[in-house]
Amino acid sequence: MALQQGNISIHAQNIMPIIKRWLYSDKDIFIRELVSNGCDAITKQKMLTPGGEEEYKVTVTVDEKAGEIRFSDNGIGMTADEVEKYINQVAFSGAEEFLKNYEGDDKGGIIGHFGLGFYSAFMVADQVTIETLSGSEGAAPVRWVSEDGMAFTMTEGSRTARGTDIILHISEEEKEFADEFRVRQVLNRYCGFMNTPVYLEVVKEEAPKAEVADGEEAPTIEVKEPERINPNAALWLKAPKDCTEDEYKQFYRDVFHTYEDPLFYVHLNVDYPFNLKGILYFPKLTNDFGTREGEIKLFSGQVFVADNIKEVIPEFLMLLKGVIDCPDLPLNVSRSFLQNDGYVKKLSAYITRKVADKLTGLFNTEREKYEGYWEDIHPFVKYGCMRDNKFFEQVKDTLLYKTTGGAHVTLSEYLSKNEGKLNGKKVIYTSDPTRQSANIAQYEAEGVDVAVMDALIDLNFVSFMEYSAGVEGLSFARVDADAATFQKEVSEDEKQQHQADEKVLADLFTAATGNNDLTVQLTALKDTSMPGMLVQDEQGRRFSEMGRIYGQDFKLPERYTLVLNAENAVVKSLIKQEEGEQRDLLAAQLYDLARMSTRPLEKEEITAFLSRSNKLLEMLCK
Ligand code: ADP
Numbered sequence: 073m074a075l076q077q078g079n080i081s082i083h084a085q086n087i088m089p090i091i092k093r094w095l096y097s098d099k100d101i102f103i104r105e106l107v108s109n110g111c112d113a114i115t116k117q118k119m120l121t122p123g124g125e126e127e128y129k130v131t132v133t134v135d136e137k138a139g140e141i142r143f144s145d146n147g148i149g150m151t152a153d154e155v156e157k158y159i160n161q162v163a164f165s166g167a168e169e170f171l172k173n174y175e176g177d178d179k180g181g182i183i184g185h186f187g188l189g190f191y192s193a194f195m196v197a198d199q200v201t202i203e204t205l206s207g208s209e210g211a212a213p214v215r216w217v218s219e220d221g222m223a224f225t226m227t228e229g230s231r232t233a234r235g236t237d238i239i240l241h242i243s244e245e246e247k248e249f250a251d252e253f254r255v256r257q258v259l260n261r262y263c264g265f266m267n268t269p270v271y272l273e274v275v276k277e278e279a280p281k282a283e284v285a286d287g288e289e290a291p292t293i294e295v296k297e298p299e300r301i302n303p304n305a306a307l308w309l310k311a312p313k314d315c316t317e318d319e320y321k322q323f324y325r326d327v328f329h330t331y332e333d334p335l336f337y338v339h340l341n342v343d344y345p346f347n348l349k350g351i352l353y354f355p356k357l358t359n360d361f362g363t364r365e366g367e368i369k370l371f372s373g374q375v376f377v378a379d380n381i382k383e384v385i386p387e388f389l390m391l392l393k394g395v396i397d398c399p400d401l402p403l404n405v406s407r408s409f410l411q412n413d414g415y416v417k418k419l420s421a422y423i424t425r426k427v428a429d430k431l432t433g434l435f436n437t438e439r440e441k442y443e444g445y446w447e448d449i450h451p452f453v454k455y456g457c458m459r460d461n462k463f464f465e466q467v468k469d470t471l472l473y474k475t476t477g478g479a480h481v482t483l484s485e486y487l488s489k490n491e492g493k494l495n496g497k498k499v500i501y502t503s504d505p506t507r508q509s510a511n512i513a514q515y516e517a518e519g520v521d522v523a524v525m526d527a528l529i530d531l532n533f534v535s536f537m538e539y540s541a542g543v544e545g546l547s548f549a550r551v552d553a554d555a556a557t558f559q560k561e562v563s564e565d566e567k568q569q570h571q572a573d574e575k576v577l578a579d580l581f582t583a584a585t586g587n588n589d590l591t592v593q594l595t596a597l598k599d600t601s602m603p604g605m606l607v608q609d610e611q612g613r614r615f616s617e618m619g620r621i622y623g624q625d626f627k628l629p630e631r632y633t634l635v636l637n638a639e640n641a642v643v644k645s646l647i648k649q650e651e652g653e654q655r656d657l658l659a660a661q662l663y664d665l666a667r668m669s670t671r672p673l674e675k676e677e678i679t680a681f682l683s684r685s686n687k688l689l690e691m692l693c694k
């Protein structure tokens with residue numbers, strides 16, 4: 073064919089600089105675009121010759137020395153007319169739209185394909201060559217060369233077999249891409265599940281083995297065995313009924329490079345009203361929720377687009393791991409657009425519903441298994457409930473509370489089991505089973521179950537449940553929040569006597585402990601052996617804990633109430649005792665003992681406690 077020269081499109085001058093600028097942060101996607109073009113060309117060829125025996129593949133060859141990357145496929149190829157039509161003219165048909173969408177938007181906002189796939193090569197290359205031969209009858213090979221994506225030359229090409237080579241000469245500034253490791257890394261990221269075998273081939277030039285005195289020995293060229301980039305099938309495309317447990321687990325290990333097994337998974341598979349395929353895994357979670365991070369890979373027709381696209385996947389689901397493939401997602405728009413897109417919203421709601429279905433399904437049919445998972449999944453489920461009301465509505469009856477006795481109960485099971493033992497609809501919980509063991513034991517003695525709520529998220533979750541659970545009058549109280557459960561019925565006369573004595577004790581304890589913020593309360597408790605307990609108002613405590621977690625500068629004063637037992641011998645004696653050292657020491661000692669049942673004493677407190685104990689023992693032996 074005769075030499076043909078020309079300019080690609082009247083708009084090219086406007087668009088090339090934009091491509092270069094916009095995609096600055098995502099330059100590596102040129103590899104994805106060129107490989108997926110090769111896969112597309114093969115798909116087209118396969119459709120023309122169904123049942124063919126040919127071994128189809130895309131090979132990416134890196135020649136570090138020459139500074140070249142070659143993308144080779146044995147797909148449909150292009151005739152000169154097709155190059156003219158698909159590369160020279162139509163290339164920018166979507167470009168004007170592209171321009172409209174992105175002008176003014178910030179550059180980090182681009183997610184994926186933008187219909188300029190082939191031209192992304194010019195982000196890194198100072199020369200791009202196409203060598204192509206169409207399979208159509210009588211087609212001649214074509215060579216197309218351009219240095220800037222704006223002017224090109226077309227001549228007769230050299231390809232002898234059907235298919236296409238795209239050869240990039242990498243520019244000086246982008247030299248990092250003419251590198252085996254860099255290219256492998258990008259291929260692994262984007263092309264691991266493409267629908268056609270993809271290979272990486274590396275051309276290495278070895279230095280001559282020995283110096284030869286008279287004349288140079290030619291360097292030997294070594295070509296490494298091509299390496300398959302996408303050995304694993306895209307399991308998410310298989311019908312769920314055809315996938316085995318082992319396949320799901322193996323896929324998880326392959327994709328997330330782990331030896332761990334997932335707990336369970338949800339296979340998403342719909343064609344209508346949208347095309348969505350994917351597998352979401354519930355990972356084993358070991359550390360606390362704040363530091364946990366999932367990973368959800370978004371694909372578009374087996375081509376990787378990006379990780380953790382929060383516009384498509386509800387944020388709380390990001391704690392899961394998995395793959396989502398949505399071929400119809402409008403990825404060539406900005407992220408802010410995706411956020412408000414109705415289609416994306418439906419997609420996201422569907423994913424959430426499927427995850428909720430899985431949880432309720434497990435709860436209803438495999439309760440025991442579900443209970444076993446609870447420790448790992450509860451922070452995720454609770455977080456989801458607080459973030460997404462629909463999700464909460466779906467799973468709220470499957471939320472479990474682990475008790476100190478090791479059982480897992482739902483809220484309604486808890487409430488009905490403990491009915492009559494607590495005043496009102498109350499859940500008693502501990503945020504630290506070890507430190508609060510004394511208080512827990514008190515409740516256990518009353519036959520009341522104590523829920524373990526020791527995750528970071530529980531602090532928020534209890535408040536959330538109080539106003540969202542839809543249970544009238546529901547409240548959560550930590551084991552040290554009040555002594556109501558342990559109180560004994562007393563007569564009106566006794567009550568009045570207690571009030572009078574309470575004043576005496578209040579003066580004594582404030583003086584003996586030096587704590588002016590302390591509230592002292594005298595009441596009759598069922599267990600006569602216990603002199604008293606220190607309680608902290610539930611709401612006030614939550615408030616100051618929140619402040620601590622969210623790093624508030626000011627410290628709220630911690631208000632405690634010392635509940636003294638009017639039925640206890642030591643307390644009774646204190647009321648009657650005359651003023652003096654022994655009385656003060658006893659009061660201080662009771663206070664410390666009460667404190668110790670909720671928290672360990674501080675260093676100086678221990679010293680004081682020990683020396684006071686010794687003194688009291690001495691007095692006892694006088
Ligand atoms: P898209 O892939 O979205 O159509 P591209 O810019 O990536 O846009 O490619 C433009 C067109 O060029 C393709 O639609 C195809 O017709 C043609 N093309 C690109 N690469 C190849 C190839 N390796 N083999 C055959 N045709 C190709």
Ligand code: MG
Nearest residue numbers: 105109189190
């Ligand atoms: Mg393309």
